[in-house]
Amino acid sequence: MKNQGKEDEYIRQIITELGTDEPSSNFRRSILDKLNQKNSVSIYKPVISSFTWKLIGGSIAAIVVIVLLFVPFSENAPPQLYQLSDYAIPKFSISFPKISLPTLTLPDLVGQSIIAFCVLALLTVVSSLKRWKIS
Amino acid sequence: MKKNVTFFQVLASNVKMRFQEDQHYIKKTLEGNLNAYGQLIQKHEKYVYTLALRILKNREEAEEAAQDAFMKAFHALKNFEGNSKFTTWLYKIVYNEALGRLRKSKNYTIKLDEVEVLDSDSIDYLDGLKSLQLIERKELIKQGLDALKPAESAVLTLFYLEEQSIKEIEEIMSLTSSHVKILLHRGRKSLLESLRAITKSELIHLL
Numbered sequence: 001m002k003n004q005g006k007e008d009e010y011i012r013q014i015i016t017e018l019g020t021d022e023p024s025s026n027f028r029r030s031i032l033d034k035l036n037q038k039n040s041v042s043i044y045k046p047v048i049s050s051f052t053w054k055l056i057g058g059s060i061a062a063i064v065v066i067v068l069l070f071v072p073f074s075e076n077a078p079p080q081l082y083q084l085s086d087y088a089i090p091k092f093s094i095s096f097p098k099i100s101l102p103t104l105t106l107p108d109l110v111g112q113s114i115i116a117f118c119v120l121a122l123l124t125v126v127s128s129l130k131r132w133k134i135s
Numbered sequence: 136m137k138k139n140v141t142f143f144q145v146l147a148s149n150v151k152m153r154f155q156e157d158q159h160y161i162k163k164t165l166e167g168n169l170n171a172y173g174q175l176i177q178k179h180e181k182y183v184y185t186l187a188l189r190i191l192k193n194r195e196e197a198e199e200a201a202q203d204a205f206m207k208a209f210h211a212l213k214n215f216e217g218n219s220k221f222t223t224w225l226y227k228i229v230y231n232e233a234l235g236r237l238r239k240s241k242n243y244t245i246k247l248d249e250v251e252v253l254d255s256d257s258i259d260y261l262d263g264l265k266s267l268q269l270i271e272r273k274e275l276i277k278q279g280l281d282a283l284k285p286a287e288s289a290v291l292t293l294f295y296l297e298e299q300s301i302k303e304i305e306e307i308m309s310l311t312s313s314h315v316k317i318l319l320h321r322g323r324k325s326l327l328e329s330l331r332a333i334t335k336s337e338l339i340h341l342l
Contacts, residue, residue: 011323014330015295017269018276020181021188023198028176031205032169 154178157221164212172212176205179222182297183229189288190233192281200236204229219306223299227307230289237285275333282329287322294319 048056069081154160154174163171183204188197208228215224280288286308293299293307304315 007323007327011291011326012295014276015280015291018273018280018296020185020296023180023184023201027180027184027198027202028173031176031202032173034202034206035169035172035209 158217161212161215161221164209172209179225180205182222183225185296186226186229186289186292187233189280189292190230190285191236192285192288196236197233200233201229204232207232220303222297223303223306226293226297226299227309230307233289234285275330278333279326279330282333283322283325286318287325290315290318291322291326 070079072079154177157175157178160171160175160178164175180201184197184201187200187204188194191197191200204225208225211228215221280291283291290304290308293304294301299307301312301315301319304310305312308315308318310318
């Protein structure tokens with residue numbers, strides 16, 4: 001046991017005396033360079049930005065509108081813009097069904113229950129609002 | 136147990152004192168500050184490199200393994216929960232990286248048989264080491280460590296140099312407590328045996 005302790009102490013002494021080894025001078029720099037490269041690669045940048053896409057979309061929409069309104073369909077025909085007034089707007093007639101609410105005759109107990117329910121619901125809402133304000 | 140503090144341990148602690156706590160650099164790194172990670176590397180590079188070198192026994196390969204370990208640690212830093220010491224977590228990455236490289240190069244397994252029993256007076260043979268100059272002595276100790284099996288060398292480095300506890304070494308090497316103790320015992324014996332052989336031949340050579 002005593003010998004084991006002596007061995008242990010001896011090994012500790014020689015290993016600590018030997019100390020650490022040093023890596024090359026550019027050890028840290030090369031890790032950071034690699035990390036920098038990876039970080040720059042991982043950032044996604046689209047070739048066409050969202051603004052450019054909006055511009056392209058707007059241009060296409062404008063071309064479609066211009067073609068439809070200002071370019072005549074045949075050689076002698078006037079542009080569609082001048083014919084807009086000729087189009088008859090269809091008239092819609094919507095008739096709603098006549099709903100008549102049924103007349104209910106409730107006993108007093110039901111009326112009292114509804115009032116009590118409303119009061120309790122109001123109290124719950126008020127207390128919840130107060131709790132939110134506190135937190 | 137009384138523990139003597141050597142000059143090298145004092146020097147190592149002074150070097151570490153220049154730096155702040157690991158958590159400070161981890162927090163800054165996670166905020167996107169790469170320089171903070173650079174400082175974290177600077178703080179631990181020697182120990183990480185030494186551990187890789189003791190396992191791989193080759194400077195270039197050890198440097199590559201240490202660099203890859205630091206890269207992996209950077210990418211996994213957000214998963215570090217702080218349940219263990221940062222060094223324990225980092226050494227686990229380094230150990231696995233070095234072991235992976237070793238497995239690629241040769242068929243490597245940790246065996247627990249063939250524990251050699253040394254004579255009780257074997258340590259007396261090592262007195263010759265004390266008579267040598269520091270540089271020569273260091274060279275011989277290095278040779279002795281190089282003669283060890285990677286797992287033995289790693290466990291001795293972690294226990295004596297990096298001052299990791301048995302429990303922490305269990306976590307780093309993914310072994311049981313008894314397994315670590317056996318490796319430690321066998322490592323001690325093997326190192327003393329190889330040092331005895333080296334010292335004897337060296338002293339005979341000097342005569």
